[in-house]
Amino acid sequence: MKKKNILYLLGSGRSGTTLLATILNSTNDISTTGELHQFYTYLQNKSSCSCGALLNECKFWRLVVKDMDLSKDEIQNFQKRQNNEEGHRYIPSIILGRKASEDYILSQENLFNSIENHTTKKWVLDSSKYIGRFLLLKQMPSLKLKGIYVIRDVRGVINSFNKQVQTPRKPISTILYYILTNCFGQLVCWMNKDVIKVKYEDFIDNPHEHVQRIYNILLDQNHNDDALNDVFQMPHIIGGNRLKSSKTIKIKKDTAWKTTISRPKQILYYLLCLPFMLLNRYKL
Numbered sequence: 490m491k492k493k494n495i496l497y498l499l500g501s502g503r504s505g506t507t508l509l510a511t512i513l514n515s516t517n518d519i520s521t522t523g524e525l526h527q528f529y530t531y532l533q534n535k536s537s538c539s540c541g542a543l544l545n546e547c548k549f550w551r552l553v554v555k556d557m558d559l560s561k562d563e564i565q566n567f568q569k570r571q572n573n574e575e576g577h578r579y580i581p582s583i584i585l586g587r588k589a590s591e592d593y594i595l596s597q598e599n600l601f602n603s604i605e606n607h608t609t610k611k612w613v614l615d616s617s618k619y620i621g622r623f624l625l626l627k628q629m630p631s632l633k634l635k636g637i638y639v640i641r642d643v644r645g646v647i648n649s650f651n652k653q654v655q656t657p658r659k660p661i662s663t664i665l666y667y668i669l670t671n672c673f674g675q676l677v678c679w680m681n682k683d684v685i686k687v688k689y690e691d692f693i694d695n696p697h698e699h700v701q702r703i704y705n706i707l708l709d710q711n712h713n714d715d716a717l718n719d720v721f722q723m724p725h726i727i728g729g730n731r732l733k734s735s736k737t738i739k740i741k742k743d744t745a746w747k748t749t750i751s752r753p754k755q756i757l758y759y760l761l762c763l764p765f766m767l768l769n770r771y772k773l
C-alpha cells in the first residue's frame with residue numbers, strides 16, 4: 490500500500506506555527522489540517538473548526554467525520570489513547586523504546602485515511618507540535634513522515650503567551666516550557682534527517698525562500714509558484730491560535746517584545762535560555 494505523506498510541525502507553542510501552516514497551505518502540494526492531536530477531543534467536546542462550524546457541519550471536516558463512521562465509544566477510547574500516549578511526560582519513555590498501542594495506531598490510520606480521501610493535495614500538514622506524537626507517528630510504517638522544527642526567540646514567545654490568548658502563561662512558566670520543548674525538538678532534529686529547522690524570524694523575512702527549501706529537502710520536489718501572495722486564506726483547521734478566527738491572514742513580523750518587555754527583562758530571559766539563543770544565533 491502507498492504510504493501517506495505527512496508533514497509535521499514541531500516546536501513550542503506561540504512560535505508562529507499557525508502562520509507557517511497557513512502559508513504552506515496556500516502552496517500546490519500541501520493541505521493544512523491543524524493540530525490533529527486535538528481531533529478526537531474536538532469530536533468528543535463538539536468543538537468548532539476555524540471556520541466557526543462544528544466538525545460534523547464544517548465543509549471539510551464533516552466529510553472526514555462521516556467517512557470515519559465512529560461510535561461514541563470509539564471516539565472516547567481514541568481520545569483517551571491519544572491523551573495517554575502523546576503527552577510531554579511520555580517523551581523520555583518513547584525515546585527509550587515505548588511502542589504505540591494498537592488502538593492508537595488504529596485511531597491515527599483511521600484519521601489519516603479519511604483525510605486523504607478528501608484532499609487532492611499530496612501532503613497533509615499536521616501542526617500538532619507535540620514531540621511525543623511525532624515520535625509515535627514515526628513508528629507507523631503506513632506513514633511517510635517529515636518534520637519542520639520551528640524555533641523563535643524566547644522573548645517573542647513570552648510576549649505572545651502574555652497577550653490575551655486562550656492559554657496565557659507567565660514568563661517563568663513559558664521559559665521552562667520553552668526549554669523543555671526545544672530540548673526535545675532540537676534533539677529530534679539532530680537525530681532525524683527527515684526533520685529540518687526553520688527559524689520563525691527568518692521565515693517571515695523571506696517566506697518564499699523557506700517554502701522552496703521545505704519543498705526541496707522534505708518533499709523532494711521544486712516549488713513551482715513564482716511568488717507567494719501577501720494574503721492567505723485560512724484553511725479549515727483544528728486548534729491553532731487566535732489567527733484562526735480571521736478569514737485571511739497577512740504576513741507581518743511580530744517584534745512587539747522589543748518594546749513591550751523592559752531591557753533588563755529581555756537580557757534576563759535571553760540568559761535563561763542561553764544555549765538555545767546562541768545555537769540559533771539570536772542576538773542579545
Ligand SMILES: [Zn+2]
Binds near residue numbers: 538539541548550725
Ligand atoms: Zn471548517
